[in-house]
Amino acid sequence: MNAIWLVVLPLLGAFLLPLVYRENIKLRIGIGPFVLGLNLIIAVMIWFDVAANGAHTIVMGGFPAPLGIIFYVDQLALLFVIMVILGTLILWLGKEKDYIGYIQEETLLLLIVGGSCGLVLSGDLFNIYVFYEIVAVSSYGLAASRGSYAASVRFLILGAFGSSLLLLGIALIYAVTGTLNLAHLAVLAPQSLQGIVGVTAFVFIIIGLGVKAELFPVNTWVPEVYTTAPARISALLGGIVSKLALLVILRLLITLYESSAAHLLLLTLGVLGVITGELAAMRATHLRQMLAYSSIGQLGLVAIAFSIPGPAGIIAGTALALHHAIVKPALFMLTKAWGKQLSDLAGASKVSLLSSLLFLVFALSLIGIPPLPGFWAKFLLLKGALETNIAAYQMAIAVVLIATVIETTYFMRIVRLMFQEELKKTSTLKAPALQELMPACVFLAILLISVFAIKPMGTHLNTLAISAADKSVYIDQTFDKTLFP
Amino acid sequence: MTVFSGVIFTIGLGVLLIAVMKSLILEQVLTGGIGSIILEQAPTEVGSANIVSSVLLAYRGLDTLGELTVLFVAATAIGLVLGQRSPDTKHDSEAGFILRSAADLLFPFMIMLGAYIILHGHITPGGGFQGGAILAAAFFIPILASPASPLNHKVSSLIEGLAGTAFILIGLFALVGKGYFLAPLFGTGDIGALFSAGSLPLLYLAVGLKVGSELAGLLARLQEV
Amino acid sequence: MTETIGIQLVSYSGAMGLILLGIFALVNYEHLIRVIFGLILLEAGVNLFLITLAYRADAVAPIMIEGQTAAMVDPIPHALVLTAIVIGVAVQALALALVIKTYQKYGTLNTRILAQRIAEESGTRMIEGIPTEVKKV
Structure with missing residues (x-):
């Protein structure tokens, strides 16, 4: 199966969806989930193919690697593709009753999935920029979907600033190498990208991609957007889409910037993200806002993991990213009824025991209490950082541990409020509707299944990371060195 | 205080950019790169006299699809943000007689020019984007002259969806026929002739229609607020 | 040779100047329309930079005309700029x-002021970037 279907199918669906809805309103429930389901099946089929035969490339238009655009299909990329499609599909369950603009919202959801698939699969720098823009512009639209225009416009300005810097970085790389293909660049990088131009380009690219990846200096949009956007959208953007930009940064680190300075830059940004995110989350007074800051901290953890050179970093980062992609959307979906001041949550377990318990389990996993998967993800991170024997990473371990303590403080404070306090007489707390809890329950099922499947998942991640960390595999697969010396 | 730090930040960035520029001009004299290979190969592989068109639609066809998608995303998001126009809002007043007649007079010529630029995109400077922008202007100028007769959004969104679908279908057709998404079809033909460069003119037609309808819809919607 | 460097220098300086102006506006202004103008300047600067990359001395536009033998400029940045412009227009419209x-x-x-209003509406108050307890009435 050609991996281009993963991108084309959602785009085709999105182009036709408004037309079909206008003609036949009855088809509306089915189309989006149908397209995503089909996409999921294709992704899983390609996954098994790649697992059996190893990574391969898809050539667009029949032009060989450095001339045309290629998709590099390996298990790491497919894992994130499956994560996006499955996550969007599960969040689709939490859809509300019809409201104004639901057609556009569903179109944008399909487009964001198509863009995300292209973003992780693409092996061409400019193509990455184009898909990044699809994802970014759809998220501006989705963030504004329920009247939060001001937060969305502030998000858009920061995002467009980041995109321009990303494009400038790509232009600088093209200026010194004359190519855009990642494999070709990987061959040229040791000579061409070590100078001031190459390093400047990397800084611009990391800041540009950092807007979506919620990296330290450019994440001011996060709390505003996640507190004002609908719960489903916050869950999608914060839990799932934000990791893809980090994956692209990882790819660049593997292929283009192997120097320790580049890794240390990402490490620094990650550490700063963890510190600021967790400290702000502790001082937050609003549940959504707290989750938003906590997602900055969690993505900082993923960035720290990805900055560890070699397969250990990829294993830890992927595990953390996947775990966060299960837990954070579920927590955001719970906030639909309860996303207000923290003090209002007093006695919430008396209103709805089920959702309080769900909150407890997800919070425990996010903190990293064994045997929940969050523990193993953090454990892999600490193990990977310890094995590097570089002082900066050892310092990062201390930061991660302190951050865990802070996380425990603020999550347990809420759990205590929910379970131990009496319900206030004036409390207006309502039990969430079953429809809203459905996505969280599905995510819980995935979380519990993964508890029992830790071992096979670990071996899978291991093989996946070893092949992903090997730059020569990437080069040999995409690029015929005899043609373009 | 913030102004001061902003100035410092900009100055620092300026120094960095000047250093980059110095290194680009004085040290890096790039020879080769994929551009020169494409200049050599494009005439035989794609057969379009305008090599930028070959790059845009053949070598980097997926970028063009992505770009059409970004435009579509923006149009959808604007539709979501601005919502439906309520029928009883007041229109701007009509423009004077001269402006209205001129707009009507210009309309056929601009359509013709737009169509010409789209259809000759593979042999002359021009193409789907430029022609599409002219088409959009052709539909938007009458709206500016007489705001009471708005654009038919139903038709424009129909063309939008169908043109985008057509672009993808041509690509998928190539995937089935030649094994590669968006591979050039139907041979190259005589370079420089109107019917040359295989499926490129068809792709440009799709691009032109999509860009035209999308931009016209965007402008009209922003004007209706 | 010196003339080539001259043309490149002017074009590069223009691009860098536009980029810096755009970033200055983005960082310093608080009015949204001015900030958006800053964005437009920034995008224009980046596009001009891309176009300058394509420049080759004594080369013509990459369109084949019968009997023409001169060298052609690099076609790739031209294609990239076309894409980047359309993306820029889409973002600006939104x-x-x-x-x-x-x-x-x-x-x-x-x-x-907008940031304050957002914080008030959602029940989170920001003081110097750090949220603090909202006083109950």
């Missing part, structure tokens, strides 16, 4: 639509 709606809803376009 930005303006959001600005219209923001103004209708809040009656101001000052980003600082």
